[in-house]
Amino acid sequence: MQERVLVTGANGFIASHITKLLLEQGFAVRGTVRNPSNLEAVGFLKALPSAGNLELVSADLNDEGAFSSYTEDVDYVIHAASPFFIDVEDVERDLVRPAVRGTVSALEAAAKSTRVKRVILTSSMAAVTDAPDDRVLTEADWNEKSSAKRNPYYYSKTQAERAAWAFINRDNIGFDLVVINPFMVAGPSLSTGISTSNQLFIDIANGQYPALMALNWGFVDVRDVAQAHVRAMTAPNAKGRYICSAGNMDMHQITDIMRSAGVRGKLPFFDMSGQLGTAAMKLLSHFQPSGIGSYLRTHLGSVPHFENSKIRRDLGIEFRDVEETICDTVNDLIEWGHLSV
Structure with a gap:
């Protein structure tokens, strides 16, 4: 029997690549999207090889039981859908609630099925750390600092992943949970849409x-x-969590x-990356929207350090070079x- 995978938010940047890879490997995929009839949003998925x-x-992430009717005949669930905004009007409404509710809904739907073997959750390094420091981060680290006022997106990802582990620790759960925690995800897109991560390059150019x-x-x-x-x-x-990152690159590079x-x-020319420039930019960050300002104050002058041996060992992942990815x-x-060129 062909195994079937439920992929939430299937037309998203990461989820669309997951969907493509699953189809290439012979799985049947049931993908959730907001509107399956909107060809502008999902036409590229329907054009994939093996889209049959x-x-x-x-x-919709905001709906109670959003995925409850879709898991009865699936073997795996990949929950990749989650809001990704650095600055929002209402943190609880726009970030935390849909992130947590969507995650719990996916797990509740899986728990109703007697067939689901495993749920894979797309989390983030935002759930591992609020701001880089001198420590080498591992899967044992958790973000303990973010809040609705400090790096709210990071807070939403942390709350969602904690809710997932709390759910899986209940009695009589018939499947296991594996979590992927990527850093900034870049690379080619399968559609004309611009992911929040790739928007960085457009913002630099603009x-x-x-x-x-x-x-x-x-x-x-x-x-x-x-x-x-x-x-x-x-x-x-x-088993457990997996830090998923290949290496680092700074704004100069x-x-x-x-x-x-x-x-x-x-493209910027003036160099404000020194100690005095960084102090000045942190002061100026207070005049930015709250989410952006919080991000700048916690990340300027910091370099992330992380350990990715677990994902390379357990899953056999050989990461592309970061320069290749950025190019x-x-x-x-x-x-x-x-x-423009």
């Missing part, structure tokens, strides 16, 4: 960053993230790659017309 094994159904700042990100390729989800789904020894690719626009991302954004 793809079924799209309607679900002058949203007036200077080169002391910002350094952990990056991972979306194709490797998809591979991690699919392998975590079936690997017998997959990203801007250099964009210039080398011929990107035109308002592929920039070239893809050029091809879609999001960056």
Whole structure:
């Protein structure tokens, strides 16, 4: 019997790559989207090779029991749907509630099925740390600092993952849970839509960053993230959380790659990444929207350090080089017309 996978938010940046990979590997996929009839949003999924094994159904994270009718005949659930906004009007309404409710709904739906073997949750490094420091982060680390006022997106991801582990620790749960915690996910998109992560490159080109700042990100390729989800789904020894990141790159390096690719626009030249510049940018961050300002104050001048041996060992993930990922991302954004050359 062909195994079936429920993928939530199937037309999202990460989830669409997961869906594509599952279809390529012979799985049947039931993907949830807001409106299966909206070809502008889901047409690219229906055009995938092996899309004959793809079924799209309607679900909304804010609805109670959003996934309850979709798990009876599925073997695995990959819950990838979650809101991703740095700055929102109402943190509880726009971030925390849909993130937690969607996660719990996916788990409740899986618990109603006698067939589901495992649930894979797309979490984030935001649930591991609120701000990089000198520590080397591992799967044992948890974000203890974020709140509705401090890095609210990070807070929503932490709350959602904690809710997932609280659910799985109940009695008589007939499946296990594996969590993927990626850093900044970049790479080529399967659709014309722009992911929040890839928006970073557009913002740099459009002058949203007036200077080169002391910002350094952990990056991972979306194709490797998809591979991690699919392998975590079936690997017998997959267990617990997995930090999913390949390496680091700072704003100087990203801007250099964009210039080398011929990107035109308002790429920053003025260097404010030194100690005095960083102090000045932190002061100026108080004049930014609250979510952006909080992010800048907790990340400027910090470099993330992490350990990814567990995912390489248990799931056999060999990460693409970060420079390759960033080059592929920039070239893809050029091809879609999001960056000018």
